[in-house]
Amino acid sequence: MTQPIFLIGARGCGKTTVGQKLAGACHFDFIDTDVTLQERAQQSIADIVAKEGWPAFRALETQTLQSVTAAQSVIATGGGVILAPANREFLRDNGIVFYLKAPVAVLAGRLEAFPEESQRPTLTGKPISEEVREILAQRDALYRETAHFTVDAACEPDDVVAQILAAIASVHPTTMAVNSATAG
């Protein structure tokens, strides 16, 4: 199995945290579109949005997604990548897509503990828990329609990785075992 593995979900669901561990477990490269986008732009997402607005950020996000997509990669996406229909189609057509789903209280708790405001400028101007509830209500259906699999992201990162590996093994039993046994 060499297809890219895409992780999607709300801010704080653990795409970056789980993605790094997953890539290690299956000997794939790890790419985070938020990180790559900021490195290429040489500025933070907060600065891009403040200077050029959300539509400019979304255009860069689409370019970044397409340019980083490669075989044998785990790709952690930004929380809003599923807003553009073209991105949803691209994700589904070019890899296996996992929705890391967690309840509002879990997401809000993580974001309150680690706000990382330079990468997560406010989307609504509202307090974190209110914003998370509102944004998840708008996006949950889009995450579900884009994903090939939904996993419970409220548990420990290693358990999320195990759920993803089990789902991959269910569709690619032999090749995944070969990757794990022979790579690295």
Ligand SMILES: Nc1ncnc2c1ncn2[C@@H]1O[C@H](COP(=O)(O)OP(=O)(O)OP(=O)(O)O)[C@@H](O)[C@H]1O
């Ligand atoms: N399964 C988990 N259990 C406990 N804490 C977690 C878990 N996953 C992530 N975290 C913590 O929650 C915070 C947010 O996680 P992370 O940055 O991985 O989310 P993300 O989905 O990449 O968010 P964004 O969309 O903003 O990039 C981090 O501080 C991380 O340590």
Ligand SMILES: O=C(O)C1=C[C@@H](O)[C@@H](O)[C@H](O)C1
């Ligand atoms: O949920 C969102 O819309 C975002 C999530 C982050 O990962 C970043 O991509 C950016 O802050 C936008």
Ligand SMILES: [Mg+2]
């Ligand atoms: Mg992230």
